Amino acid sequence: MSDHIDxxxxxxxxxxxxxxxxxxxxxxxxxxxxxxxxxxEVQFIPGTExxxxxWPQAYSWFFEEIGKNEQKETIYSxxxxxxxxxxxxxxxxxxxxxxPLEKNPNFKEYEFPDPKKIEKKYIELKKVxxxxxxxxxxxxxxxxxxxxxxxxxxxxxxxxMKVATDLNLVVxxxxxxxDYYKQITVYFKNAGAHMITVIEDWxxxxxxxxxxxxxxKEFKPRLKKFYNYVHDLxxxxxxxxxxxxxxxxxxxxxxxxxxxxxxxxxxxxxxKVKENLAxxxxxxxPVDMKDTLAVGTPGEVKKExxxxxxxxxxxxxxFICEIVKWHRPAYSDENVMASVEAxxxxxxx
Numbered sequence: 001m002s003d004h005i006d007x008x009x010x011x012x013x014x015x016x017x018x019x020x021x022x023x024x025x026x027x028x029x030x031x032x033x034x035x036x037x038x039x040x041e042v043q044f045i046p047g048t049e050x051x052x053x054x055w056p057q058a059y060s061w062f063f064e065e066i067g068k069n070e071q072k073e074t075i076y077s078x079x080x081x082x083x084x085x086x087x088x089x090x091x092x093x094x095x096x097x098x099x100p101l102e103k104n105p106n107f108k109e110y111e112f113p114d115p116k117k118i119e120k121k122y123i124e125l126k127k128v129x130x131x132x133x134x135x136x137x138x139x140x141x142x143x144x145x146x147x148x149x150x151x152x153x154x155x156x157x158x159x160x161m162k163v164a165t166d167l168n169l170v171v172x173x174x175x176x177x178x179d180y181y182k183q184i185t186v187y188f189k190n191a192g193a194h195m196i197t198v199i200e201d202w203x204x205x206x207x208x209x210x211x212x213x214x215x216x217k218e219f220k221p222r223l224k225k226f227y228n229y230v231h232d233l234x235x236x237x238x239x240x241x242x243x244x245x246x247x248x249x250x251x252x253x254x255x256x257x258x259x260x261x262x263x264x265x266x267x268x269x270x271x272k273v274k275e276n277l278a279x280x281x282x283x284x285x286p287v288d289m290k291d292t293l294a295v296g297t298p299g300e301v302k303k304e305x306x307x308x309x310x311x312x313x314x315x316x317x318x319f320i321c322e323i324v325k326w327h328r329p330a331y332s333d334e335n336v337m338a339s340v341e342a343x344x345x346x347x348x349x
Contacts, residue, residue, distance in 0.1 A: 016317060
């Protein structure tokens with residue numbers, strides 16, 4: 001086992017890692033920014049070359065080009081039938097255009113995609129990992145996750161209407177989405193993944209997007225079963241929930257989840273996250289992606305990075321730093337480099 005992989009595992013398991021592990025999404029030959037970049041042209045963020053863990057940005061969302069609009073923007077369809085475009089405006093990664101069940105929400109007529117049709121994507125991913133990153137911890141992201149995929153199938157407005165009027169339909173689709181992604185999890189494992197992270201966008205600035213009681217009754221048990229399945233495959237489990245999800249923090253502790261990834265920690269508050277979760281479940285965070293990294297100064301970025309390490313890590317581990325630059329839009333080089341410099345103070349030289 002490599003030092004990188006071992007150190008991440010020690011952090012996740014609270015087994016005294018020898019230094020603060022670093023994860024990043026921008027790695028050559030892998031990062032594609034939702035399929036809008038050529039991975040072969042991607043370069044490391046300076047100072048992250050010795051990273052420990054990375055996201056395979058092959059995602060579980062694959063596009064087929066179906067045409068162009070009058071502005072010469074490319075129109076795509078994903079494997080679920082969602083239509084979207086990659087806008088000319090670099091301030092947006094993608095724009096959703098059409099959802100499979102938005103105009104005709106008759107789920108009985110909807111045919112789920114066959115996951116075997118994208119297995120070759122993960123076979124190619126394995127070749128890249130074996131060639132370049134066999135000594136690094138591989139964090140397989142299911143993005144969009146179960147919630148967003150269900151949301152996209154129904155259509156955003158229709159989804160919330162159905163939560164209120166036909167919750168059984170929403171849960172039925174959600175379960176079938178999970179079944180689809182179970183096979184993707186196997187593909188990720190075969191490609192070399194050590195962990196599976198599900199991005200579940202249940203939070204917003206003021207709290208959960210649905211009633212926590214409904215989430216706890218209908219969605220939590222199904223998520224837990226999925227994480228049981230991932231553990232049975234011998235992989236670590238992780239969830240990413242942006243927004244303020246404090247209402248379900250305690251639920252995360254009995255869901256067979258090894259790591260909680262928080263991209264916008266200031267929405268909830270570092271102190272609250274520390275109080276509820278630090279030392280109980282491994283935490284991972286960048287400098288806040290919606291606030292400090294986006295609009296702060298380099299000095300504020302460094303100060304927040306120090307606070308994250310000080311408040312969320314323990315002598316036994318339990319914290320992983322995240323470095324993000326992103327794309328469409330990209331964060332300023334000054335702020336990204338400030339986060340790299342700050343987090344590297346806690347890592348091996």
